[in-house]
Amino acid sequence: MYYSEACMNYPAILLLIEPNTGKIVAANKKAESTYGYSIEKLCTMKISDINVLKPEQLKEEINNAMSEFRNYFHFPHKTASGKILNMEVESYPTKIYDDAYLFSVIYPSNERNVFANTSLNLLEKSPDAIMVLDQSNRVIKINKSFERLFGCDEVSVIGEFGYTLLKDLKKQKYEYLINELSNGKSDNVTFEVTVGNNTMNYTLSGIPTFYLNNYFGAVLSIRKDISQNTFEVARNLELEKKLHEIEKANSQKDDFLARMSHDMRTPMNAILGMANFGIEEIKDPTALKYFSQIKDSSDYLLALINDILDMQKLESGEIVLEEVISNTPRIVQKVKNIIESRAKQKGIDLCFELECEEMYRFVKVDERHIQQVLINILNNAIKYTPEGGRVIWRDFVQDMPDGRIKVSHEFIDTGVGMSPEFLKKMFNPFTTEVNSQSKSECGSGLGLAITKNLIEAMGGQISCKSKLGEGTTFFLEVLLTPATEDEVSNFLKKTDVQKGINVLKGKKILICEDVEINIMIIKKLLSVYGCEIDTARNGLEGVNLARDNKYCAILMDIRMPVMTGLEAAREIRKFNLDVPIIALSANAYLEDIKKSLSAGMNAHLAKPIVREQLYSTLTSFID
Numbered sequence: 001m002y003y004s005e006a007c008m009n010y011p012a013i014l015l016l017i018e019p020n021t022g023k024i025v026a027a028n029k030k031a032e033s034t035y036g037y038s039i040e041k042l043c044t045m046k047i048s049d050i051n052v053l054k055p056e057q058l059k060e061e062i063n064n065a066m067s068e069f070r071n072y073f074h075f076p077h078k079t080a081s082g083k084i085l086n087m088e089v090e091s092y093p094t095k096i097y098d099d100a101y102l103f104s105v106i107y108p109s110n111e112r113n114v115f116a117n118t119s120l121n122l123l124e125k126s127p128d129a130i131m132v133l134d135q136s137n138r139v140i141k142i143n144k145s146f147e148r149l150f151g152c153d154e155v156s157v158i159g160e161f162g163y164t165l166l167k168d169l170k171k172q173k174y175e176y177l178i179n180e181l182s183n184g185k186s187d188n189v190t191f192e193v194t195v196g197n198n199t200m201n202y203t204l205s206g207i208p209t210f211y212l213n214n215y216f217g218a219v220l221s222i223r224k225d226i227s228q229n230t231f232e233v234a235r236n237l238e239l240e241k242k243l244h245e246i247e248k249a250n251s252q253k254d255d256f257l258a259r260m261s262h263d264m265r266t267p268m269n270a271i272l273g274m275a276n277f278g279i280e281e282i283k284d285p286t287a288l289k290y291f292s293q294i295k296d297s298s299d300y301l302l303a304l305i306n307d308i309l310d311m312q313k314l315e316s317g318e319i320v321l322e323e324v325i326s327n328t329p330r331i332v333q334k335v336k337n338i339i340e341s342r343a344k345q346k347g348i349d350l351c352f353e354l355e356c357e358e359m360y361r362f363v364k365v366d367e368r369h370i371q372q373v374l375i376n377i378l379n380n381a382i383k384y385t386p387e388g389g390r391v392i393w394r395d396f397v398q399d400m401p402d403g404r405i406k407v408s409h410e411f412i413d414t415g416v417g418m419s420p421e422f423l424k425k426m427f428n429p430f431t432t433e434v435n436s437q438s439k440s441e442c443g444s445g446l447g448l449a450i451t452k453n454l455i456e457a458m459g460g461q462i463s464c465k466s467k468l469g470e471g472t473t474f475f476l477e478v479l480l481t482p483a484t485e486d487e488v489s490n491f492l493k494k495t496d497v498q499k500g501i502n503v504l505k506g507k508k509i510l511i512c513e514d515v516e517i518n519i520m521i522i523k524k525l526l527s528v529y530g531c532e533i534d535t536a537r538n539g540l541e542g543v544n545l546a547r548d549n550k551y552c553a554i555l556m557d558i559r560m561p562v563m564t565g566l567e568a569a570r571e572i573r574k575f576n577l578d579v580p581i582i583a584l585s586a587n588a589y590l591e592d593i594k595k596s597l598s599a600g601m602n603a604h605l606a607k608p609i610v611r612e613q614l615y616s617t618l619t620s621f622i623d
Helices: 029-035 055-067 109-115 118-124 144-150 171-182 228-281 285-316 328-346 367-383 447-457 485-494 497-504 516-527 539-548 565-575 590-598 611-621
Strands: 013-017 024-027 073-078 084-096 099-108 129-133 139-142 187-195 198-211 214-224 324-327 349-353 362-365 390-399 405-413 461-467 471-482 508-512 532-536 553-556 581-585 603-606
Touching: 013 029, 055 073, 084 109, 099 109, 099 198, 109 447, 129 144, 171 187, 171 198, 171 214, 228 285, 228 516, 324 328, 324 485, 328 349, 328 367, 362 485, 367 390, 367 405, 367 447, 367 471, 447 461, 497 611, 508 516, 508 539, 516 532, 516 611, 532 539, 539 553, 539 565, 553 565, 565 581, 565 590, 581 590, 581 611, 590 603, 603 611
Parallel strands: 349 390, 508 532, 508 553, 553 581, 581 603
Antiparallel strands: 013 024, 013 099, 073 084, 084 099, 129 139, 129 214, 187 198, 198 214, 324 362, 362 471, 390 405, 405 471, 461 471
């Protein structure tokens, strides 16, 4: 099945589906990258191979959509790797060479603001007169072309039987068509429409919205017999134009966020680096307090930057889970170190009832993201709990039959609570509660959206109950996979700090960086380990030094004058395939990481530089 370039590169999943069998006959690149199947493989599958709802669950969601007058469905879709994605699906009928299909636009639930009503808007602008019927063959939607052709308005006909609007159509023909549709068959009939003194021939085509033996309505399309091909071409041209405009807008947004992320992370690297050095070295209590306040403020600003970046990654499907070996006491302690001081400053009674603190078992987990989730929830609890209030974090650990470990968390606060209206949309991006009790606090409105998407990406669940003026309780459930003995042994070797210091001592490392303060920070971080340092202020200098010297590792900035870090890495790989090259860049998108790796680099670390991350990365490449 032919797909135009605009459809193939459209940023949402596009599927063309046979309405009676559910067979997928065409798919785009986004479907391939999201589901993990090739386009060729997808075209051998049915939509039921992806949609994991049971027939009774499907029927329930269909009925919910009808009762809520939604033009989309909430469906969980399973990828090739077995991961479950929460998706929203819009499906509308189309005809290609007289064959009926369902054209489905599919996107993650958190991207509703980006793609919602895409198909509906195109349907609205169709030159065909469109009427959508429910299970009882009552009208639930007509488009503008239908209003113009039959001289009616949508509000006045909602709930009417479809036949009453087609007065020129013989009842026998209409009943024949509806009977065919209710049996899952697409068909059409012809009839004449009289407008004034003119009588024209029209074709009434019907496509059932029919899934797993559940008939839940139909879409009727009315067009002139003559002009069919012209209308089809015009509609396709309009569709391609709209898709191109959306793709261009998304590309411009991505470019802007990438530049903003880089330009903000670069000075943050200097601010946080110098603040950390000041905290470590300054003895004067007053000065130490100043440095601590600078660091706290910088951490908060960096968190906002990361929120925007993470939300963009989640929207584009670029978020990558990086499982590492860790244990729950280590994760809990890191979280407690961050939130305890904040609770103390605000006068909040912070209580812990944690079974996982006593669970000294190594597990495979995305440590950074699980910590981010826990910190987001606890920070919100502290933020929206008045002075003298209480926040409780408790958990329950359970061994599962499949060998995994289920950890169920509860976060209980006596804060301002949330209204029933806000609870319905609390996980939507850029959404914050505005009332007299919460207006003293502010945020980006991204924290909960990111938290929910991260938890679901890790296969977990999150829910909440709250009452305005009384407090809030969040429920969080995650499944952890125990590490094998070999994985634990390798992890313990890598985390032997003294051994790492011995590994780096005396090792010659090249820093390619054009910003002087960044050079100073990296040098100071590495001096602790006794490294010998050379520096290059641009990529060309770095290439020349790498050619004339033997280095144990090269730390490479990306944006540099004369020659970029990517160009420098490619040049170095022409004469040295062995030296580890590690990108240190304010560019933090997945696309940036891919560019670094494809240029021949071994790893990509985002600024601001984290000492532990730099140390562990270097020791993993240096013997």
